[in-house]
Amino acid sequence: MDEYTVNELFKVKTSPNAHKIFKILDDRKNDYRHSFKKYTKSVQDYIVKNRQPDHERKTRIDVWKLLRKTIEPFFGEGSYLAMGGSTLTNLATKGADLDLCFAIRCEDGSYTEEGVNNFVLSKIHRILEQKPFITGLRHICARVPIVTVELAFPYMDVKVDINCNCVAGIFNTHLLAHLSRLDNRFVQMNMILKKWAKVNHVVDPSVNNFVLSKIHRILEQKPFITGLRHICARVPIVTVELAFPYMDVKVDINCNCVAGIFNTHLLSHLSRRKFNSYTVSLMIIHFLQCGVYPPILPNLFKLFPKHFDGTGNVEDLDYAMELDLPRWVGRGMGDLWGRSGVEKMETFFGEWGIKNSLDVREFKEFVRRKKTFCPTLICSSFLPGREIPKNERTIGELIYGFFDYYTRFNYDEWGISIKDGKIFDRNILPDTEREYMFFIEEAYDGMTVPKNLKRQSNLMEIVGEFKQARLSILKDICENYPPPIDETEDYRDEFEEENNNKILKRNNNEINNLADNW
Known part of the structure; x- marks a missing residue:
């Protein structure tokens, strides 16, 4: 199956530099097989130690249900306290906060924020301050107003933030939740790269x-x-x-x-050069769709527009629905249960007395009888003529690839569309959007996410961090003897490159003059 057909099935478009990313690793994989395994294991060990335990997730769901029961009756029909953030997306680490959004429709049917959020949050504050299970409460009238909540035993360790009508965050949560079930490597990359971004001051x-x-x-x-x-x-x-x-x-x-x-001017300067954690998640989505081949994640916007277009009611979003993904998506679907699809199938086969060596008719009959069986587990290996190459890159390889991809990314000419699953020419953007150094589309409002990034020098600092991380991983894998990296396609500051060319030209002229004199 050719690249065009594969991309059509995934509804994505592979980026021009995607095929070059892993060459330096593939050329040396056999020489450093032990180091590759060691590096991948260290990443996986970090995930196991730091991901949110089941009991923490259950506690946060209990808190959400308690607050729903307390708040919603005071607002009546048309209001809903929605859960968002990492608790639902499966991307949470230990001790993660609980993010809630109180969604209430205005007369025109929209989820309006301006002029509504502070009024509604003030009422929520008054409702909760009377409750004995609330030990701390604060209404913060910031750019995004929130009410912070602290609770009594047994919920003392749960920090709650409630906003009003920031429904784009809920639609984003819905999208990330389903993507996290398609391939566990997406979850792993989020946890590792967000931690890296905070340590290296890339996240604001x-x-x-x-x-x-x-x-x-x-x-x-x-x-x-x-x-x-x-x-x-x-x-x-x-x-x-x-x-x-x-x-x-x-x-x-x-x-x-x-x-x-302290000096606020300095702080605001530091703030302007940063991403936020959602930017990192979107960068990972784009990389796993367009930065690798074969793609790892499909474009759910194009495959299931009625579920992910962001126009419905937040209370109607279905986080448990089984997406009827095309049967060609095989590898990674079983990570929905935390193990490979083949292992999960073998479990089902054993339960139903079916041998692993199925023919297509027997497999279809098995699926018909097992009504609750997830369609996404129907692997291409059981469907002759529909096989596509599966991306088996390890988490260690993908993290290296992420840094290499965004070191080479042409920020001046390319923008990223999450909704369309591709890069596009930035020249089509309106003038108001061209001031941003990095355009990565917020899927539900069409604007770029890192809005503070307006200085070329700040972008270069971040790209420099990507470049350094790429080299560090190579050192780990290649036992402190990294092979030379071809940096000719790395992103460069146009002004810096122009200066370098002028210096080179001047030096050449001086050499030519010396030669003429000689």
């Missing part, structure tokens, strides 16, 4: 939270401070309560409103 909140953590440590030693809390919300803050005579003064400190404590 790490800067804010680092500074606020330091402020928290400074203030907690002071005798005039009676209460102190660091809230790691969308807009991280430190809330401060003071002793007499300032008991009635409530103080919120965030990274952009702390004049007199």
